Amino acid sequence: MKKVKVGLLARVGIAIVSGILCGLFFPEWAVRIFLTFNSLFGSFLDFVVPLIILGLVAPGIAELGRGAGKMLAVTLLIAYASTLFSGFLAYFSCDAVYPFLLENVSAEASGLLAGNTQATGVVPFFILPLPPLFGVMSALVFAFMLGIGLTLIPGQETLKNTLFDFREIVNKTISGVIIPLLPVFIFGIFLKMTYEGQVAQVLGVFLKIILLIFVLTIILLLVQFFIAGAVGRQNPFKLLKTMLTAYVTALGTQSSAATIPVTLQQAVKCGVTPKVAGSVIPLCATVHLAGSMLKITACAMAVMIMLNVPYSLAQFTGFIFLLGITMVAAPGVPGGAIMAAIGVLQSVLGFGTEAIGLMVALYIAMDSFGTACNVTGDGAIAVIVDKIYA
16 A cells, blocks of 8 residues: 655644644643753754754855856856845835734734743743854854855865765755654644634734735746846746746645756747756756745744844845855755755844744745745746847
């Protein structure tokens, strides 16, 4: 009998529903058991995040340095610009809409999300701090130094191979430990929220954010294809319609890499020469993360508002520029971009364990739509690069 594999999105959905239901009747001692697990898991995340950054960013940058010439450099620049644009689109849109959309978020919910459990007395049985080997910013700077250095020094295959092997260890840790335990972590968060009577406010906020982000992804795709249509002198709606096959495929695979054959085929149908498409599409599957950037930025702003934490354009400018680089190293697993982004969320925006848990739940709830936005936009970039080098 064939074993049915339950996807991450389904597992997270089950965890949220189960947490809400169990929070209605679980005794305090049972809630504290899961709070203890969440505390231990949060400590493990604090320890492993700098290692994730080092293990993903350094080899990611080193691989990009192997680039095959000027065309790929131009592709990389356009992809990064698109990712940055989506981040600022999310910031300014959410800054304008959130004050009205999230105006009913209560002070009690803010206290809950901030991890304030003293008022209710619901605390873990014990806490086990696990200090990281080095800080997040130290990991980022060290990863950039290693990655960029390896692009400038030829023949350093031993160090490159060591970094690539370390990346495999990090990927195995993410896919074999962190991702499987995330549903339990999210279960504990929603169990606690329900037990403390605040889940209704948080779920209402979730639905509003998801709807807004879906609308923003549509706007982002329209902008991308209007630009591609203008540069390539083609009908943008026809281009977008052609790329919708890749969009639908990505909804099912939840992976930019797994969708490459379809994205490549549809890009050629858009008039992109096979040689250009064969170079641009695989690269964009790694470096073009506009949909992911939009989701993470919008979710981060929402969580900060729920936490009653002030934010500014200057703060998010640094966040968006740094996140655009960090996400290049996102592993090829569902939710990989948010895993790679945890360090930036912690170091730049000051997110704690509870906030990270909610960010992960929100992100994964929309993971397939972000991936679909990423790969569809790859077609627009291919049209632009093809016109430049036609």
